[in-house]
Amino acid sequence: MLTLTQALYDRIVEHARQDHPDEACGVVAGPAGTGRPERFIPMLNAARSPTFYEFDSKDLLKLYREMDDRDEEPVIVYHSHTATEAYPSRTDVTYANEPNAHYVLVSTADKDGLGEFQFRSYSIVDGVITEEEVQVVEAY
Incomplete structure (x- = not known):
């Protein structure tokens, strides 16, 4: 199960909607x-x-060095789908190289009237996709 604060949930959704019609990440x-x-x-x-x-690739390298310096790890890797449901594509599965991370997908298809808004989380390990429950809390 993924547990995250309302503030983080809102920021992920805001970023996805802000970058629409391009995918946000x-x-x-x-x-x-x-x-x-x-x-x-x-x-x-x-x-x-x-x-x-x-x-x-340069931004990602910088991010991983920064996380190492701060003794952090990627807990959530997120991106949006702009015209399809919030379910990992084959490409998403190929790029899922953090076995302990939660892969969050936000569908912004609703923005163009193409579908329902979705915020979903998955575990992706060795190509196996498992949907997880998402719990949004006010604080930890």
């Missing part, structure tokens, strides 16, 4: 070993695409 880091998402880090979609996201 980012990370929420937390203290290593806790599984607690704390620090919201919106990233630039280097692909600038409505159907694909890609972290800029």
Whole structure:
């Protein structure tokens, strides 16, 4: 189960809606070993695409060095789908290389009247997708 604060939930959704019609992406880091998402880090979609996201390799390297310096790890890796449901694509599964992270997908298809808003979380390990319950709390 993914537990996150209302403030983090709102920031992820806001970023997804703000970058629409392109996919948004980012990370929420937390203290290593806790599984607690704390620090919201919106990233630039280097692909600038409505159907694909890609972290800029230099930005990603900088982020991982910063997390190492702060004794953090990526607790949530998030991105949006702009015209489809919030379910990992084959490409998403291929890029899922953090076995302990929660992969959050936000569908912004509702923004264009194409579907219902969705915020969903998954565990993706060795190509296996498992949907997780999402619990939103006011504070930890």
